[in-house]
Amino acid sequence: RALPTSAGALRQRLRQCAERIPEAEAVLDLLEKCPEHQKKGSFPVIVFEGLDATGKTTVTQAVKDNLNGILLRSPPACISQWRTVFDDERTPIKRAFYAAGNYILASEIAKASTQAPVIIDRYWHSTAAYAIATETSGEVQDLPPAQDEVYQWPEDLLKPDLVLLLTVDPEERVRRLQHRGLEKTKEEAELEANSLFRQRVEESYRRMVNPACQEVDASPSKEEVLKTVLQLIKKHCAF
Numbered sequence: 001r002a003l004p005t006s007a008g009a010l011r012q013r014l015r016q017c018a019e020r021i022p023e024a025e026a027v028l029d030l031l032e033k034c035p036e037h038q039k040k041g042s043f044p045v046i047v048f049e050g051l052d053a054t055g056k057t058t059v060t061q062a063v064k065d066n067l068n069g070i071l072l073r074s075p076p077a078c079i080s081q082w083r084t085v086f087d088d089e090r091t092p093i094k095r096a097f098y099a100a101g102n103y104i105l106a107s108e109i110a111k112a113s114t115q116a117p118v119i120i121d122r123y124w125h126s127t128a129a130y131a132i133a134t135e136t137s138g139e140v141q142d143l144p145p146a147q148d149e150v151y152q153w154p155e156d157l158l159k160p161d162l163v164l165l166l167t168v169d170p171e172e173r174v175r176r177l178q179h180r181g182l183e184k185t186k187e188e189a190e191l192e193a194n195s196l197f198r199q200r201v202e203e204s205y206r207r208m209v210n211p212a213c214q215e216v217d218a219s220p221s222k223e224e225v226l227k228t229v230l231q232l233i234k235k236h237c238a239f
């Protein structure tokens with residue numbers, strides 16, 4: 001499978017291509033500086049997941065302001081300049097890059113969660129959901145069965161307290177994409193063109209376990225979505 005599900009596995013994959021891709025060596029150097037089995041601080045760690053244009057950037061910024069939190073994203077800023085290099089690579093290498101981003105991010109989460117609530121725009125569930133959806137074709141019935149290990153959280157990766165999956169109906173999502181008008185990644189263009197792929201990504205998010213995603217209907221106004229999200233955080237995270 002294209003998705004490496006441990007730090008050891010993704011390191012091995014990056015090492016194999018490091019001679020040809022110098023950026024892989026740079027990612028490995030950063031990973032080297034991150035202690036394994038990172039532990040969370042006492043503040044809650046809340047992740048926002050979902051397809052593009054479901055409102056993650058909007059809501060994470062608003063939640064951060066509301067909770068005086070720290071906002072992080074995956075892939076983290078220290079490797080995001082190499083995204084275009086890895087996006088053009090074969091699937092196993094591309095997935096190793098995004099997986100590595102999550103392990104590097106875990107170090108940032110461990111530190112930040114000792115200081116304030118941590119709000120995260122995408123984490124492991126995105127890496128897994130896009131990988132699973134890309135490896136299958138056709139309808140959601142063709143995805144690996146619900147109990148498959150591919151939906152499990154990696155044992156050696158710091159876990160968040162709450163994962164909120166933002167969903168909007170397809171027409172509203174397209175309206176938001178058109179309104180925003182930013183440049184699309186290849187995968188995002190495919191998402192737009194291929195509604196089956198989109199359904200597979202979303203269904204994969206729904207099948208993730210330990211921790212599972214809590215689905216939030218993000219179609220209402222920005223204010224209403226923020227209200228719902230803050231209620232869920234209050235209910236599930238004590239701080």
Ligand SMILES: Nc1ncnc2c1ncn2[C@@H]1O[C@H](COP(=O)(O)OP(=O)(O)OP(=O)(O)O)[C@@H](O)[C@H]1O
Nearest residue numbers: 051052053054055056057058176180220221222225
């Ligand atoms: N609740 C909402 N109602 C209407 N428009 C919204 C809402 N939330 C976000 N938008 C608008 O939709 C567009 C996409 O939102 P945003 O950038 O927050 O999504 P995203 O999930 O972060 O996308 P990506 O993953 O591609 O970065 C933006 O123009 C934003 O202003």
Ligand SMILES: Nc1ccn([C@H]2C[C@H](O)[C@@H](COP(=O)(O)O)O2)c(=O)n1
Nearest residue numbers: 074075098122123124126127130187
């Ligand atoms: N943790 C992550 C974050 C992102 N990706 C991939 C999946 C999509 O191709 C793309 C979406 O990111 P965005 O445009 O919203 O920054 O990046 C991933 O696999 N894992």
